[in-house]
Amino acid sequence: MEASLSGFGGVLPWARRMIVDRRRWLTAEEFTEILSLCQFLPGPNIVNVSICVGTRFYGLRGALVAFVGLMLAPFFLVLTLGALYTQFSEVPAVGALFRGISAAAAGLIVAMGLQMAASRQLRSVMAAFVVITFVAIAIVRVPLVALMLGIAPVSVAAAWWRRR
């Protein structure tokens, strides 16, 4: 399990393909169920998925193995890249390369945010909480903990009220 989990490199769609399509550890419904829980809980989503899947099959031991298997190889890979970056960041060509890559990486996040914002669920009064969160964090620079304590309960209450 450790070997196979380290193989997938951690990107969510690949994880799904391995767990559901290839190894048949879980059905598609079970995977979606686990994913929705892990997106709902705080923390890195894919790490939470590895904990849930590992727990399901081997308890605490499975969770630990799945976590280490998921993180270990990418951890050293990214640190190697980081070392190379630091070593060569003074080289003009590397700086130029990174100006391009950083701009594209920012674009990926912008796209992810916009795609999530287009969700049908948000075409309602709930969209106000998207705007409030954005302004509070991006413009006013409110600490995240304050936002979570201040805005999230109001948002949850609004969702509760709308469901009645």
Added chain:
Amino acid sequence: MSDSVLAQLALDFAALSLVAVGGAVAVLPEMHRNVVEIHGWMSATQFADLFALAQASPGPNVLVVSLIGWKVAGIAGAVVATLAICVPSCILTYAVSGAWQRFREAPWRAAIQGGLVPVTVGLMLASGYLITRSADHSITAFAITIITAMGVMMTRIHPLWLIAAAGLAGLAGFV
């Protein structure tokens, strides 16, 4: 590197772990606030570069945290920061995963989920905004950000190709 820096890293990221609804990317603005604005451990550009590195490298997005820890306090910093962001939420997940099935139909569950979605989306948009401001210092860089975002949303091109193309554009001296 002194122990107090390691302790600060552990404290910052452990706190983030428990509010990181929506994953590591959602808390980028808060990491930026801690690492760049409060502690001054690195510049906004370095922060954007580390983030780009984590995106371009295979593996979970959360590895940006490992890079930040490493930049601040070497390999010990990387280990401490990575464990700090993962362990608290892992313990919570481990504890909750069993009980979750039982409450699948509970109305309060749907309300919590429905209430957190807009907050998560707002956080994602804030991340995109802040990382764009840190990364883009020219009109062409800004254009690359927009083209990449549109490429992801409107085509089925694998994002790594877009990153590679942007790297080439940078190398060629356009950015």
